Amino acid sequence: MGDEKITTAAVIIIGNEILSGRTQDQNLCYIGQRLENLGIVLTEARVIPDDERIIVDTVNSLRAKYSYVFTTGGIGPTHDDITSASIAKAFGVRLEQNAGAMSALKSYYEEGMINDARIKMACVPEKAVLINNPISGAPGFQLENVFVLPGVPLILKAMFEGIEDRLDNGPPIVTESITTNMREGQIAEALGKIQDNYSEVSIGSYPFFKRGRLGVNLVLRSRDKKRLESAGMEVRVMIIESGGKILDNS
Amino acid sequence: MGDEKITTAAVIIIGNEILSGRTQDQNLCYIGQRLENLGIVLTEARVIPDDERIIVDTVNSLRAKYSYVFTTGGIGPTHDDITSASIAKAFGVRLEQNAGAMSALKSYYEEGMINDARIKMACVPEKAVLINNPISGAPGFQLENVFVLPGVPLILKAMFEGIEDRLDNGPPIVTESITTNMREGQIAEALGKIQDNYSEVSIGSYPFFKRGRLGVNLVLRSRDKKRLESAGMEVRVMIIESGGKILDNS
Known part of the structure; x- marks a missing residue:
C-alpha cells in the first residue's frame, strides 16, 4: 500500500435533458460500478448543458486533474450534438472525417x-x-485520456465494455455490505469509533425505508482485504452488542 | 424578454455512494423538474465525495456563480455526514446547536x-x-443562497416542497414534446434549419429504443410561448414532409 499510484477518473454528463429533469441519467451509476470493479477511483462527476464553451472548459479542467475522463452524450447527428466538435476545440485539433468511422457507418x-x-x-x-x-454503428472515440461515449445507456454499456482493456487498473477495491434493523442514530457513535481505528477502510452509512422496513446499510470499502474483514467483524459485533440484528442484504 | 433577469441554480450531490455506483441518484432529476416548473435554470450539477475540502471548495465556487445552490446528502447522524460542518466552514461561521432543530428532534x-x-x-x-x-424530524437549512437538503429521495421531496416559496421564480419555461418514428439522421438537417430560425427556442433531439419501437423525442423549450408554438408547428410539418409520423408521447 502506501505509495501505490491511485488511478482516478471523472465523468462529464453532457445534456440539457438531464439538467431539466426530462431524462433520468443512468450512465453515472453504471460507469461508477465498472470503475470500482477496475480499481479506478471515480472522484467527481459533472452534469453540464450542451454549450460549447462549458464543454471545452470542463474537459480541459478535468483532463488535467484526473487519470481518465469519460464524457457521455452529444455525439449523434443533430444540431444539439456538439460534443465531438467541442472536444476537438478543447484539444486545439481539427475535426476530420475518419475513415474507420465512415466504414462502420457504411456497414450499419x-x-x-x-x-x-x-x-x-x-x-x-x-x-x-x-x-x-x-x-x-456510430463510434465513440478516445483522445489522450478522454473517452467520448454516447448518452443512450444501452449503447454506452456496449461501448464501455470495449474500452475496459485500455484502462490502467488500480489495486482492486474490496467492499462489504452489512444491513441492520438499527437506526443510524443508535449506532452512529460506536460506528464512528470503529471508523477512527480503520483509516484504510471507508465506512459509509445509508439509512433505508423500503417495503415497510427501516434500517441502515453499512458499506465498507478498502484496498486492504484483511483490514476490511477485520473492520467488518467489529461492525457486526457492535450491532449485536447494541441490541440490533444483522439482516440479509437486499 | 431581452433584459429579464434569469435565475440560475446548481445542484451539488454529496456522497461516495453515488460515485461508487452503489446508489442511483434520483434527486437531480426531481430538482431539475421542479426548478424548470419554477422558471429557474439549472445550469450545472456536480457529484462529489464526502470530503470536507472538496465540499468547501465546490460550495464556495458555485454559490458565487449561481442564484441558488442546492446540496443533497450528508446531514445525518453518522461520522460520514459532514455536510453541515463543511458548509459552516465554507461560509466561515460557527456550527451551533439550533433551538428550533432541537425542538423538531424532540417532537420526533x-x-x-x-x-x-x-x-x-x-x-x-x-x-x-x-x-x-x-x-x-431532522431539518435541513438555508444559509444565504445555499439550501442544504438530505440524500433520501422521499425526505428530500417533502423538504423541497417547503422551500419553493422562498425562491425567486424566473419567467416560466414552456416545453413541448413531439415524438416521431423517424430516425435522428433522417430529420437532422431539416431540424437544424428550424433551430437556426428560432434562437429563443431550444430544440433537443433524443433518440429512443423502447418496447420494440425506435424513434426520436424532440423537446422544445422556451420562455416565449408564441415562438415555441410556431417552432413546434414547423417541426410537425417537417416530420410529415420528410415522410414520418407523429406518435403519441409516451
Whole structure:
C-alpha cells in the first residue's frame, strides 16, 4: 500500500435533458460500478448543458486533474450534438472525417441512407482512436485520456465494455455490505469509533425505508482485504452488542 | 424578454455512494423538474465525495456563480455526514446547536432516544434558516443562497416542497414534446434549419429504443410561448414532409 499510484477518473454528463429533469441519467451509476470493479477511483462527476464553451472548459479542467475522463452524450447527428466538435476545440485539433468511422457507418446503414447528418457522426478529432459501437454503428472515440461515449445507456454499456482493456487498473477495491434493523442514530457513535481505528477502510452509512422496513446499510470499502474483514467483524459485533440484528442484504 | 433577469441554480450531490455506483441518484432529476416548473435554470450539477475540502471548495465556487445552490446528502447522524460542518466552514461561521432543530428532534423521537449522534443533526451553521422535515424530524437549512437538503429521495421531496416559496421564480419555461418514428439522421438537417430560425427556442433531439419501437423525442423549450408554438408547428410539418409520423408521447 502506501505509495501505490491511485488511478482516478471523472465523468462529464453532457445534456440539457438531464439538467431539466426530462431524462433520468443512468450512465453515472453504471460507469461508477465498472470503475470500482477496475480499481479506478471515480472522484467527481459533472452534469453540464450542451454549450460549447462549458464543454471545452470542463474537459480541459478535468483532463488535467484526473487519470481518465469519460464524457457521455452529444455525439449523434443533430444540431444539439456538439460534443465531438467541442472536444476537438478543447484539444486545439481539427475535426476530420475518419475513415474507420465512415466504414462502420457504411456497414450499419443500408446503401443510400448515409446523408450529411449521418456523416457528421464519422467526424472525430484528428489522432482520436475510435471506440467501437456494436449496436448502432456510430463510434465513440478516445483522445489522450478522454473517452467520448454516447448518452443512450444501452449503447454506452456496449461501448464501455470495449474500452475496459485500455484502462490502467488500480489495486482492486474490496467492499462489504452489512444491513441492520438499527437506526443510524443508535449506532452512529460506536460506528464512528470503529471508523477512527480503520483509516484504510471507508465506512459509509445509508439509512433505508423500503417495503415497510427501516434500517441502515453499512458499506465498507478498502484496498486492504484483511483490514476490511477485520473492520467488518467489529461492525457486526457492535450491532449485536447494541441490541440490533444483522439482516440479509437486499 | 431581452433584459429579464434569469435565475440560475446548481445542484451539488454529496456522497461516495453515488460515485461508487452503489446508489442511483434520483434527486437531480426531481430538482431539475421542479426548478424548470419554477422558471429557474439549472445550469450545472456536480457529484462529489464526502470530503470536507472538496465540499468547501465546490460550495464556495458555485454559490458565487449561481442564484441558488442546492446540496443533497450528508446531514445525518453518522461520522460520514459532514455536510453541515463543511458548509459552516465554507461560509466561515460557527456550527451551533439550533433551538428550533432541537425542538423538531424532540417532537420526533420518543423521550430518552435523543443521544449525542442525533443532537449532531440539530447543529447547523449560525444564522442558518431551518428547512422543515415533515418525515423524519431532522431539518435541513438555508444559509444565504445555499439550501442544504438530505440524500433520501422521499425526505428530500417533502423538504423541497417547503422551500419553493422562498425562491425567486424566473419567467416560466414552456416545453413541448413531439415524438416521431423517424430516425435522428433522417430529420437532422431539416431540424437544424428550424433551430437556426428560432434562437429563443431550444430544440433537443433524443433518440429512443423502447418496447420494440425506435424513434426520436424532440423537446422544445422556451420562455416565449408564441415562438415555441410556431417552432413546434414547423417541426410537425417537417416530420410529415420528410415522410414520418407523429406518435403519441409516451
